[in-house]
Amino acid sequence: MTLHSIGRMKRHILKIFFSVLAFTSVFWGCTNQGNERREKLTVFAAASLTDAITQISKSFESRANVRVYVSFASSSTLQIQIEKGAPADLFISASPTQIDALQKKRMIDESTRCDILRNSLVLVAPIVSSAQLLEPRVLGQPHFQRIAIGDPNSVPAGIYGQESLTRFGVWSEIQSKLILAADVRGVLAYVESGEVDLGIVYKTDVAMSRKAQIVYEFPSSSHSPILYPAAMIRSTKRERLAREFLEYLKIRETTAVFENYGFSAVR
Amino acid sequence: MNLTDAEVAALVLSLKTALSSLICILPPGIGVAWLLAKTSFRGKSVLNTVVMLPLVLPPVVSGYILLILFSRNGPIGAVLDRLFGLEIIFSWLAVVLAISVISFPLMVRSIVIAMEEVDPQLEGVARTLGAGPLKVFFTITLPLCYRGIIGGAILAFARSLGEFGATIMVAGNIPGKTQTLPLAIFNYVQTGQETSVYRLVFLSTAIAFGTLWFAENRYLKSNSVSIRMNN
Numbered sequence: 001m002t003l004h005s006i007g008r009m010k011r012h013i014l015k016i017f018f019s020v021l022a023f024t025s026v027f028w029g030c031t032n033q034g035n036e037r038r039e040k041l042t043v044f045a046a047a048s049l050t051d052a053i054t055q056i057s058k059s060f061e062s063r064a065n066v067r068v069y070v071s072f073a074s075s076s077t078l079q080i081q082i083e084k085g086a087p088a089d090l091f092i093s094a095s096p097t098q099i100d101a102l103q104k105k106r107m108i109d110e111s112t113r114c115d116i117l118r119n120s121l122v123l124v125a126p127i128v129s130s131a132q133l134l135e136p137r138v139l140g141q142p143h144f145q146r147i148a149i150g151d152p153n154s155v156p157a158g159i160y161g162q163e164s165l166t167r168f169g170v171w172s173e174i175q176s177k178l179i180l181a182a183d184v185r186g187v188l189a190y191v192e193s194g195e196v197d198l199g200i201v202y203k204t205d206v207a208m209s210r211k212a213q214i215v216y217e218f219p220s221s222s223h224s225p226i227l228y229p230a231a232m233i234r235s236t237k238r239e240r241l242a243r244e245f246l247e248y249l250k251i252r253e254t255t256a257v258f259e260n261y262g263f264s265a266v267r
Numbered sequence: 268m269n270l271t272d273a274e275v276a277a278l279v280l281s282l283k284t285a286l287s288s289l290i291c292i293l294p295p296g297i298g299v300a301w302l303l304a305k306t307s308f309r310g311k312s313v314l315n316t317v318v319m320l321p322l323v324l325p326p327v328v329s330g331y332i333l334l335i336l337f338s339r340n341g342p343i344g345a346v347l348d349r350l351f352g353l354e355i356i357f358s359w360l361a362v363v364l365a366i367s368v369i370s371f372p373l374m375v376r377s378i379v380i381a382m383e384e385v386d387p388q389l390e391g392v393a394r395t396l397g398a399g400p401l402k403v404f405f406t407i408t409l410p411l412c413y414r415g416i417i418g419g420a421i422l423a424f425a426r427s428l429g430e431f432g433a434t435i436m437v438a439g440n441i442p443g444k445t446q447t448l449p450l451a452i453f454n455y456v457q458t459g460q461e462t463s464v465y466r467l468v469f470l471s472t473a474i475a476f477g478t479l480w481f482a483e484n485r486y487l488k489s490n491s492v493s494i495r496m497n498n
Contacts, residue, residue, distance in 0.1 A: 076458065080456070151457075154457065178441070180439065180441055181439075194339055195356055
C-alpha cells in the first residue's frame with residue numbers, strides 16, 4: 001500500500017465512523033419525557049393483568065409523581081426471575097402458588113401479602129369459527145384438532161385448565177392436541193390468529209379481544225380458586241413507595257378499574 | 268449422563284430436523300450459489316440480498332414472516348391446506364422450514380466463496396473442448412469446490428441445531444413434536460428445572476463445538492485451497 005492510499009483509507013474509515021455516530025446520536029435523545037429525577041418503582045405482574053395494571057400504574061404515576069416500570073409475563077416466569085435476583089419491588093401473581101414459593105424462600109414481606117383479585121376461566125374459540133357454546137366433554141372429538149393452553153407445568157392458567165379438564169374427564173384424551181404457550185396472552189394470540197381451534201384463557205382476557213369468543217365458562221368448582229395475591233419483595237429499596245402502591249391497589253377508585261376489565265375485587 | 272425422555276425427545280427432534288433440513292437445502296443451495304458465483308444477470312444483487320437476508324434479520328422477524336406466509340389463512344399456507352391438507356404451523360415441518368430458511372444463507376455463502384475460487388479458465392477450456400454447461404458443472408466446478416460445499420453443509424447443520432427465534436414463532440414449543448434442544452433449554456429455565464438445563468446446555472455446547480471445530484479444521488481452512496492452486 002502506498003503512503004497516499006493509507007491516508008485515503010484513513011479518511012474513508014473516519015467518514016464512515018462519524019456518519020454512523022451521527023446516525024445513532026439522532027436516536028440518543030429519544031427518551032420518554034424527563035423522568036430522571038423521579039423515583040422508580042418496578043412491578044412484576046401476571047400477563048393477564050396487562051391492560052388493567054398498565055392503566056392503574058399510569059394513574060399512580062401522576063398521583064405520586066413517580067415512574068412505574070411493569071414487567072408482564074407468566075407468573076411462573078416472574079417467580080423464577082425474582083428468585084434469581086431480578087430487581088422487582090412488587091409482585092402480583094395469578095395464583096398463590098408462586099407467592100407461596102417465594103415466601104418459602106423468604107423473599108417476600110409476608111405482612112404485605114394480600115389477595116386483591118379473583119378471575120374465572122373460560123374456553124374460547126376464534127370469532128370466525130363456527131363453534132358455539134359447547135361442553136368440555138366434547139373436546140375429545142376429532143373435530144377439534146388444536147387446543148391452546150398455558151404450559152400446565154408452570155403457567156397458572158394452564159394449571160387451572162388442567163384441573164378443570166381433568167375434572168371433566170377429558171384431559172388424557174386431548175394431550176396430543178395441546179399447543180403450549182408461555183403465558184395466557186400467548187394462548188389468546190394463538191386463538192385470535194385462527195391457528196388453533198380452542199384456547200383456555202381467563203374471562204378478563206377475552207373481554208379485550210375482538211377476535212375471540214367465549215364458548216364455555218368453567219365453573220369455579222372445577223378448579224382451585226383463581227386468586228391474585230400481591231406482595232412486596234423483601235429486597236426492595238423502595239419500601240415506602242411499594243407499600244403505597246399496594247395500598248393504591250385496594251382503594252375504591254382502583255378496584256373499580258379492575259372490575260371494569262372483568263376482575264372481581266377481593267374485599 | 269442420564270437424560271429424561273423429554274430431553275432425549277428434544278435431542279432426537281433437533282437431529283432429525285437438522286438432517287432433513289440439510290437434505291432439503293443442499294441442492295437449491297448449490298444451485299443458488301452457482302448462480303451467484305458463476306453467472307451475471309439483471310437482478311442478481313436483488314437475489315443476493317434476498318438470500319442473505321435471514322442472516323441479518325433478527326430470527327424472530329424471519330419466523331414471523333414465515334408465520335404470515337404459512338398460516339392457515341396465509342398465501343402459501345392456504346394453498347398447501349387446500350391442495351394437500353398440509354398444516355405446516357405447529358408441526359415438525361414448521362421446524363424444518365424455519366431452520367432451513369435461517370441456515371440457507373450460511374451454506375450459500377460458504378459455497379459461493381469456494382466456487383469463486385474455481386478458475387474460470389478451467390471451465391472455459393472445458394467448454395471449448397465441447398462440454399455443455401451441465402457437464403462442466405458436474406465434472407469441473409463441483410469437484411473443485413466440494414470442500415466448500417461440505418463446509419457449508421456442516422455450518423448449516425450446526426446453525427440449524429441452535430435455531431430458536433424463528434422456530435418458536437412457527438412451530439410453537441410442543442414437547443415431543445416441535446420442542447427442539449434450544450427450545451427445551453428455554454422451557455426448563457422458565458420452569459426452574461435446573462438439572463435439565465445443565466445437561467442440555469452441556470450437550471448443545473459439545474455438539475456445537477465439535478461440529479464447528481470439525482468444519483473449520485477440515486473444510487474451511489483457506490490454505491488447503493491455496494496449496495492445491497500452487498501445485
